[in-house]
Amino acid sequence: MLFILAAIVLTAHAASYGVDIAESISTSSIKCLRDLGFNSFFIFRAWRSLGSFDPNAKSINENALAAGFSAKHIDAYFYPCFSCGDPAGQVKSFWNQVTSKKLKFERLWFDIEGTWSSSKSSNRKFFESLTNEAAAIGIKSGIYASYYNWEDIVGLDYKFSRAGSWPIWYPHYDGKKTFSDFKSFGGWTSPYMKQYNGDMTACSHDVDYNYRP
Template sequence: MKYLIFICFSVAFLSSLTEATLGWDGIQAVDVNGFKCLSQNGYSFYIARVWRSIGSADPTGIQNIKNARQAGWKYVDGYIFPCFKKSCGSAKDQVKATLDQLSKDKAKIGMIWLDIEVENWPADKSANQAFILDMAKQAEAMGTKVGIYTNKNNWEQIVGTDWSGVSDKPLWYAHWDGQQNFNGFNAFGGWKKPAIHQFEGDVKGPCGVSMDKNWYP
């Protein structure tokens, strides 16, 4: 009986590992062979930076999307790191410019993630809430699914922990605890459960790629 229990536990454990999905995000240029190498090392989704905080599209991220697709990757997204200089344009303008550039370059993504982390955001939380809503609405108006990248600390400083204006969007949360699970997640912003966990950051991954590591069940 003990042996049978062990076998059942082992099968369930291995099954849970196979069902889980490992991915990465990063800004390093990776060619087609690099993505094939990453795939051989267990990675199956990629999220590229497609808009930079300097207020322009990221050509490296866009090319990476195309390389990933050419390497056979099915799950490829992009993220926008917004700019707050007047010269960068409004929230809607930045999203439109991003998606227009992706379309022009024929870089296909499944979803656009809005990177909401403390860097140059104004102090006015109400204005920040409006900025995020404008970004999300513009992307959806252009037929693109939207997700939010953040964590509780960033959310609290930028819009306030209890603001739940985009809680209907999937959450990609950063918590570098090295754990491929959601156990360390504490609810905020109306989210009860995340969609993706960025569990390790700024590391040297396989195939010579610097990356943040991500997981979802």
């Protein structure tokens, strides 16, 4: 009986849970989320789809650290602005802000969704410029995208050259903490993280729920 209970506990602790957020949040609210079990990692928006640095990024980052997350367990995400152009410039501007504001996080996720152009060729060039600049700077990065967004934006025949070293975080709001639903795309055969519920209200904030095994 003790062995069975121990196995259950180990299984429960083997998985990691966290939220991502795109709005300002206090230290106490982040602690509230931790108390709900989302205590393995925390992800905040740092670059907005308007093509600018998120003005709340610094305070959210500081509050996450104050709530008990180490920088190693905090990630940020970058929502590029296609219509703004100059993808490399967006990354440079972002990194200048990160450096000047002394943000502390582990990985940057490039959010590949939303409105791009109708030309997959143009979209690919934008994506490559974006990711090439991040690689040149030395930013530890990953990609957030769904199978269907990837298909619509760059096409399923497009394989990301860095898929082997940049992990994929994908959304599928089925409420299931498993990767059994993942469909290979873009050069990725297995995911790193899943966003399994979106637009959830927790601790009075709009957050998404994420799972890592």
